[in-house]
Amino acid sequence: MSLPSILVLISGSGSNLQALIDNQGSDYKITHVISNKKAAYGLERAAKASISTTVHNIVPYKKKHLEDATAARPDFDRELAEKIKKLNPDLVVCAGWMHILSSECLRPLREAGIPLINLHPALPGAFDGAHAIDRAYDAFQKGEITKTGCMIHWVIEEVDRGEPLLIKEIEMKEGESLEDLENRIHSVEHVAIVEGTKLALAKKT
Ligand SMILES: Nc1nc2c(c(=O)[nH]1)N[C@@H](CN(C=O)c1ccc(C(=O)N[C@@H](CCC(=O)O)C(=O)O)cc1)CN2
Ligand SMILES: NCC(=O)N[C@@H]1O[C@H](COP(=O)([O-])[O-])[C@@H](O)[C@H]1O
Numbered sequence: 298m299s300l301p302s303i304l305v306l307i308s309g310s311g312s313n314l315q316a317l318i319d320n321q322g323s324d325y326k327i328t329h330v331i332s333n334k335k336a337a338y339g340l341e342r343a344a345k346a347s348i349s350t351t352v353h354n355i356v357p358y359k360k361k362h363l364e365d366a367t368a369a370r371p372d373f374d375r376e377l378a379e380k381i382k383k384l385n386p387d388l389v390v391c392a393g394w395m396h397i398l399s400s401e402c403l404r405p406l407r408e409a410g411i412p413l414i415n416l417h418p419a420l421p422g423a424f425d426g427a428h429a430i431d432r433a434y435d436a437f438q439k440g441e442i443t444k445t446g447c448m449i450h451w452v453i454e455e456v457d458r459g460e461p462l463l464i465k466e467i468e469m470k471e472g473e474s475l476e477d478l479e480n481r482i483h484s485v486e487h488v489a490i491v492e493g494t495k496l497a498l499a500k501k502t
Contacts, residue, residue, distance in 0.1 A: 311339020
């Protein structure tokens with residue numbers, strides 16, 4: 298019996314993709330990686346691991362819709378869903394994918410029975426969206442929070458509000474630099490992304 302297949306969406310360095318690559322074998326296999334950025338180092342990580350890749354960039358869609366800029370993102374999302382459906386993974390993992398996915402993408406995947414999970418570097422409901430670590434750091438400096446963390450959650454239209462699969466809390470430290478906090482969070486993420494992927498696959502079957 299073949300292993301469950303996962304497709305990973307990235308936008309940057311791909312250190313979380315690397316954690317998934319390094320832990321392939323008994324529970325899942327990574328069959329494809331899609332990046333929205335051609336320069337994403339994660340694409341090199343995938344190639345070194347002999348994983349096929351696709352660049353799905355927004356610029357051609359903006360050029361295609363010069364007369365109506367608002368049409369570019371829906372078209373981008375629709376075609377992203379089509380590409381994913383053709384590859385037919387058991388699960389899609391957003392690992393630093395920096396685009397909000399609209400219903401144009403999520404609805405076809407839902408109908409095709411292809412769920413998505415996302416790695417978010419904050420606790421549920423704390424710092425939804427981009428730049429969550431910076432925002433948590435600032436909130437700690439203001440005395441508003443004492444802890445942060447990361448989570449793996451199901452992806453729904455409402456950004457970072459899907460049901461959590463896995464939550465890992467991280468205590469914040471007085472006098473710690475933002476860089477050191479980022480490094481601590483990334484270390485925890487690299488464990489969480491593997492655990493969360495396995496949990497999602499187990500729940501799906
Ligand atoms: N519909 C959903 N889409 C996405 C989710 C989700 O839960 N539901 N998770 C995000 C990942 N993410 C945080 O974890 C996130 C990434 C990016 C943004 C964002 O504001 N992106 C901007 C563009 C930013 C840029 O290009 O630098 C945008 O899309 O306009 C918010 C949340 C993945 N998508
Ligand atoms: N809102 C989504 C978000 O901020 N995701 C974050 O992007 C980084 C990707 O790193 P990587 O490319 O090295 O895996 C990770 O820190 C992940 O939590």
